[in-house]
Amino acid sequence: xxxxxSRSESSxxxxxxxxxxxxxxxxxxxRFEVCDLxxxxxxFLYEIDVWGSGRGIVVKGDAYEMxxxxxxxxxxxxxxxxFLLGCFEVVEKEGVPGCFRVNPHRRGVLKIDxxxxxxxxxxxxxxxxxxxx
Amino acid sequence: xxxxxPINDEDLVFHILNVGDGDNIIVEFPKDVSTGExxxxxxxxxxxxxxxxxxxxxxxxxxxxxxxxxICATHxxxxxxxxxxxxxxxxxxxxxxxxxxxxxxxxxxxxxxLKILKSKDVSTIRVSSGLERYYGKVQVTILAPSVALxxxxxxxxxxxxxxxxxxxxxxxxxxxxxxxxxxxxGDVSLELVRDANPAVAILTGDAExxxxxxxxxxxxxxxxxxxxxxLVKKMVNxxxxxxxxxxxxxxxxxxPLDIYEKMEPEFAAVSARQEVSESRKKNLERNxxxxxxxxxxxxxxxxxxxxxEGSHDFLKDATGKRVRDANAKPGSIIVVVPPGQKPRWxxxxxxxxxxxxxxxxxx
Numbered sequence: 381x382x383x384x385x386s387r388s389e390s391s392x393x394x395x396x397x398x399x400x401x402x403x404x405x406x407x408x409x410x411r412f413e414v415c416d417l418x419x420x421x422x423x424f425l426y427e428i429d430v431w432g433s434g435r436g437i438v439v440k441g442d443a444y445e446m447x448x449x450x451x452x453x454x455x456x457x458x459x460x461x462x463f464l465l466g467c468f469e470v471v472e473k474e475g476v477p478g479c480f481r482v483n484p485h486r487r488g489v490l491k492i493d494x495x496x497x498x499x500x501x502x503x504x505x506x507x508x509x510x511x512x513x
Numbered sequence: 514x515x516x517x518x519p520i521n522d523e524d525l526v527f528h529i530l531n532v533g534d535g536d537n538i539i540v541e542f543p544k545d546v547s548t549g550e551x552x553x554x555x556x557x558x559x560x561x562x563x564x565x566x567x568x569x570x571x572x573x574x575x576x577x578x579x580x581x582x583x584i585c586a587t588h589x590x591x592x593x594x595x596x597x598x599x600x601x602x603x604x605x606x607x608x609x610x611x612x613x614x615x616x617x618x619x620x621x622x623x624x625x626x627l628k629i630l631k632s633k634d635v636s637t638i639r640v641s642s643g644l645e646r647y648y649g650k651v652q653v654t655i656l657a658p659s660v661a662l663x664x665x666x667x668x669x670x671x672x673x674x675x676x677x678x679x680x681x682x683x684x685x686x687x688x689x690x691x692x693x694x695x696x697x698x699g700d701v702s703l704e705l706v707r708d709a710n711p712a713v714a715i716l717t718g719d720a721e722x723x724x725x726x727x728x729x730x731x732x733x734x735x736x737x738x739x740x741x742x743x744l745v746k747k748m749v750n751x752x753x754x755x756x757x758x759x760x761x762x763x764x765x766x767x768x769p770l771d772i773y774e775k776m777e778p779e780f781a782a783v784s785a786r787q788e789v790s791e792s793r794k795k796n797l798e799r800n801x802x803x804x805x806x807x808x809x810x811x812x813x814x815x816x817x818x819x820x821x822e823g824s825h826d827f828l829k830d831a832t833g834k835r836v837r838d839a840n841a842k843p844g845s846i847i848v849v850v851p852p853g854q855k856p857r858w859x860x861x862x863x864x865x866x867x868x869x870x871x872x873x874x875x876x
Contacts, residue, residue: 398621402591403591405790408791429625433622436591436592502617505624506617506627
């Protein structure tokens with residue numbers, strides 16, 4: 381996967397975040413991992429190296445929407461759910477995401493872990509560690 | 514605790530680092546006879562900086578080689594793996610082996626670890642119950658995850674905690690491979706000798722009930738009764754140990770009383786930072802780490818308990834009565850296991866983001 385990289389590396393607030401449900405600690409407490417999209421990335425898909433280091437955030441249910449801005453129902457969150465959040469648009473290819481493009485004029489949330497492309501990426505990443513060519 | 518004794522070259526040492534709400538354990542193996550050096554294995558790493566600084570301090574007291582023997586990520590939750598990528602990226606620490614539970618979690622940190630393992634060509638093993646490794650007189654046996662659980666990670670709802678790698682360390686008096694190659698010594702079954710060996714420690718990751726149910730099935734405690742002859746000749750209880758790192762930070766789902774009754778630990782360490790949970794459905798408010806049920810189970814087992822945050826420390830007084838230490842402070846916990854002998858332990862005084870002032874050479 382090739383990323384389109386800007387020649388200017390001006391600093392800005394993260395426009396897109398990758399938020400993953402890391403651990404459901406109790407009915408009312410969940411730890412999320414939040415990663416910011418790297419500053420010089422404007423197009424991406426499922427690859428992991430476009431994201432900065434993930435930080436853990438422990439969130440209580442009553443503050444969840446306000447703190448993270450994900451509209452997904454709290455009691456339906458599952459460990460391993462992955463959301464994209466922020467200023468981006470989906471560029472479709474044959475009915476599925478072909479890439480995600482940063483767009484400061486759009487704002488949205490998308491759950492991406494159930495897309496075949498995401499699963500294929502994880503499967504390939506995991507298998508490659510054990511494969512001995 | 515009685516008077517401190519020096520840590521000898523043959524002693525196995527566990528360092529349970531105080532890193533707040535995460536797990537971070539350095540296993541300091543006895544001096545390798547061939548190289549004359551100690552060496553380390555890492556079981557979970559939440560805080561790279563503290564781990565690296567702590568090992569440096571430790572090496573000043575007891576020389577050890579920098580290259581790690583293994584890194585074991587018991588399971589890919591963030592509070593167990595957050596510092597592993599930096600350990601892998603540091604050429605001096607890069608381990609001979611990486612032990613993985615096989616559970617594919619979606620957090621960036623875990624995916625990043627996978628990328629580094631691939632790019633640095635680190636030997637990676639998908640670990641499951643039954644695997645054994647031998648380091649001089651130390652035998653490491655993997656008790657979990659069971660193959661049965663591992664084979665259904667992707668289908669029937671095994672959660673990440675129940676994928677945890679559970680490790681059993683047994684520190685023998687003699688060379689462990691020689692012992693394993695002989696079944697009997699005269700008329701005495703070596704399994705009986707092993708059963709009497711007190712130098713056993715169990716590190717549990719975040720294993721919960723499903724995992725423990727398979728462990729007790731695969732490693733049963735076989736008992737003699739006064740009325741019946743045993744069904745088998747070898748009487749082995751692989752769960753019996755002197756030291757246990759309590760699973761899942763002592764949560765209500767950590768391990769039931771039955772497990773501690775099988776373990777009969779003298780000492781239990783809990784790595785935790787307290788969090789309060791409120792259940793509106795059940796109208797409940799309770800401490801999570803450690804939870805009251807885990808503390809009661811440990812009390813029933815009679816184990817002394819130290820917590821890295823200092824919230825629930827129970828030690829025995831001169832009469833053997835278990836007493837809560839009201840002045841307990843946070844700190845890393847050190848457990849020393851001499852070959853074939855009972856362990857001894859102590860607690861340091863380091864805050865979660867700092868290293869201790871001194872690493873003791875006597876405990």
